[in-house]
Amino acid sequence: MAVVCVAGGTGQVGREVVRRALGQGHTVNVLSRHVPPAGSAKHHDGATYYAGDVTTGVGLAAAVAGADVVIDCLEGQFGKAKKHFADGGSRLLGAAHQAGVPKAVALSIINCDRSSYSFYVSKAAKERVYADSALETVVVRATQFHSLVEMVFAAGARVGLIPVFKGARFQTISPSDVARALLEEALARRFPENHRMRTVGGPEVLSMQDMALSWKAVTRSHGRVVGFPLPGPMGRYLRAGLNLAPGEKHGSETFVSWLEKRRKTL
Template sequence: MSTILVTGGTGTLGRLVAARLRAQRHEVRVLSRHARPYAVDLRVGGAALDAAVAGADTVVHCASTPRGGDEKAAARLIGAARAAGVRHLVYISIVGVDRVPLGYYRAKLAVERLVEGSGLGWTVLRATQFHDLVAGVCAALAKAPVMFVPSGVSDQPIAVAEVADRLAGLAVGAPRGRVADVGGPEVRSFASLAEAYLEAVGKRRRVVEVRLGGRVYRGLRGGGHLLPEGAVGTGTFEEYLVGRFGG
């Protein structure tokens, strides 16, 4: 069995990846800023990071934040992995990072480039947005008496468990470079997703679509973050809502 380090291993995706790898009897190390014994801030690195990667065969890099610092964190991780002789670096990215000019997407694309040029064996998987993210956006928008959503924008949410299954499978295999992207089973207007969320949580809100401006909005209206030809997921948003909120 392999020794596999999962960064962001206490997060939404990372904890599921770690659980699947443990179920296959791999030795799994979970790295996050507060998880002992591998409590590491990847943006800082240092001896704690070196200890976390020492002896690891594979690193699955799930740690990420829209608050900034992903590129610096990836550079630190790659440097430590090279020094430790890690054979395989697996990175989870997002569908559309090269098509939607969102700052966070640009950072994810930059990390992809770092991974590709790392000199390590590598695998990159892109996925569409998780159900959890869409529900979180809906929850924030539903705080107001009227729920304003962007007009002409669709989404294709996927179950995080399905992405974890795919990522864990890639982690135990040989490096494959950029693999086929994965997307959720349905491309849905954001308004319809908002309506489904409101019904699930029992809130009454008027959903109003509004036209926005800017390059990011144009990229989203153009479907740059969608993958209709790669709809491999099976879990729907409604099924996720029932599992989370009951029904």
């Protein structure tokens, strides 16, 4: 059994990594800015939680001490977290290296280096930090989560419209399937190359129109499905199909099956 440190282990993917690792009998340390209270959805009995901040380095040494691998599920979509996202990755890797941790695995986004969208730019910068690390590293690039598209639909439905971005298709994946891939890479035997990249996509490629109709049927929304052109870097990224990996269908949970599981909370 391994000692696994999950950075960002209270987020939607991190929680799934923690759950799976504990289920396999591994020792799990969780690094998070705030330690979740016992009994909350973000807390798993059996894991040890450490408060830490990769933007300052506070608390990192304690969390990574004795670990066989670090799995980085941290997010940084806004403000200070996004601005210092790559630097935070460097601090985490530095703490791991100093503690003698041999390997680190990071979650990233498919083709983030081919977009000028600021969040994706920060992801690509962090990938480069991992590629330059002294540790053995693996970057797992995932397609967008089911929850991203669901949030777009839900937000629009509040004003009676279910938005569909013209020319956009998605290959969305569940956090659970992404967590499985991260843990597989974390526990895999060492490869000849010191730095690798893996892409994981959802089980099906769907038009956003079809996804909107499925969401409407499951949620029984009365909103009207309306097509919109999405401007800017994200619109160009989606229209170019850079969010798709049709040859890498690794997930098993479809958008509809994911929605069905959450029918009561949508």
